[in-house]
Amino acid sequence: MERTAIRTAPDGVLGAMTNSKVLIVSLLAWTLTNMDQAFFAYAIPGILLEFNLPLEAVGIILTISS
Numbered sequence: 456m457e458r459t460a461i462r463t464a465p466d467g468v469l470g471a472m473t474n475s476k477v478l479i480v481s482l483l484a485w486t487l488t489n490m491d492q493a494f495f496a497y498a499i500p501g502i503l504l505e506f507n508l509p510l511e512a513v514g515i516i517l518t519i520s521s
Contacts, residue, residue: 499513
């Protein structure tokens, strides 16, 4: 039986594939983080009215949650 050599990708191709995966994961994480922040900013007025809180309370909540 003959053995065939395993073909490997050149370093440039493998590096480009890894870089694109890192870029996609980073973009997805950044998008979800900004979406979460936008949803919370949209809910702040309702939270203030529901619990009769001053604006300073929202600042404290944001500080604790960070």
